[in-house]
Amino acid sequence: MKLTGTVLLTSLALSLLTAPLAAEAQQAKGHRIGFISSASSSAMVARDEAFRQGLRALGYVVGQNITIEYRWADGKNERLPGFAAELVNLKLDIIVTHGVVATRAVKQATTTIPIVIAAADDPLAAGLVPSLARPGGNITGLTLMTPDLTEKRLELLKAILPGRTRVAVLWNPGNPVSEPELRKAEAAARSLGLQLQSLGVRDPREFASAFSSMKTERAGAVFVLPDAMFFGQRKEIVDLAASNRLPLVAHLREFADAGGLMTYGPNVLDVHQRAATYVDKILKGAKPGDLPLEQPTKFELVINLKTAAALGFTIPPSLLVRADHVIE
16 A cells, blocks of 8 residues: 555656646647748748748747748749648648749638738739738738839839840749739830830740740840749849840849849848738737738849949949949
């Protein structure tokens, strides 16, 4: 009887010791979110870190009280529906998306799991939400959509390259936002006296033939429309532009960092960091459909002087003064 009492006391002591450990393990697991993108993990390093910084500022530390399940399509958008289904089957708390095509894949896979757009060019034009102010359903987040940016980029291109009137436009027919952006570019080109060569590319394997066509048609520059797949393959695009001696103008700074001539657009690291605030609000009980989609407020003009020198032309001083960043 005495032995039994000792065993009982020992068991009780062990249970008291292990209870906090079990509680810590439970807490360490915490919330589970997904992240899906058309791009590759290597292309998204800085953006992912910005998102994690946003989470840390709000008290979420990956590996401690929150975990992230990643799915990277590496430029192959056909993978996205399968990846979206995988994330939905994991019964996550939230799925964070990068790009219109990835968001559409997740929207088609679930109507119940909250979706936070970390960055997408125009979710309204893509039919992902009926309104930016009142998205409804299970989608909210941040958009890179801003009025007249396409026209502004073409104006800057003409200011840098006044003698080049034929411009190749790289766009993705598989992205529902790309065609409306192409129409904006065409309208802006007419008013600026530019001729556009439209080149639709759905897959990275088509880049080489697109640039070959630019050379055949004697394009004087290449203008890249917003697309998550293009962003993920930006190094290949920039290298092809360089080998064909074509100045490249795009929307995001990473293209200039990779060797493109000029970019003008939102500060995407700031956008991704702010995506964490939407995750926080939803985890604390907010409904995604009640949270307005946020538009960017920070924009930057980046000029790569190193690329300009390699291509043999000079950037007007008036533009250099306006630049937020100059790469030398």
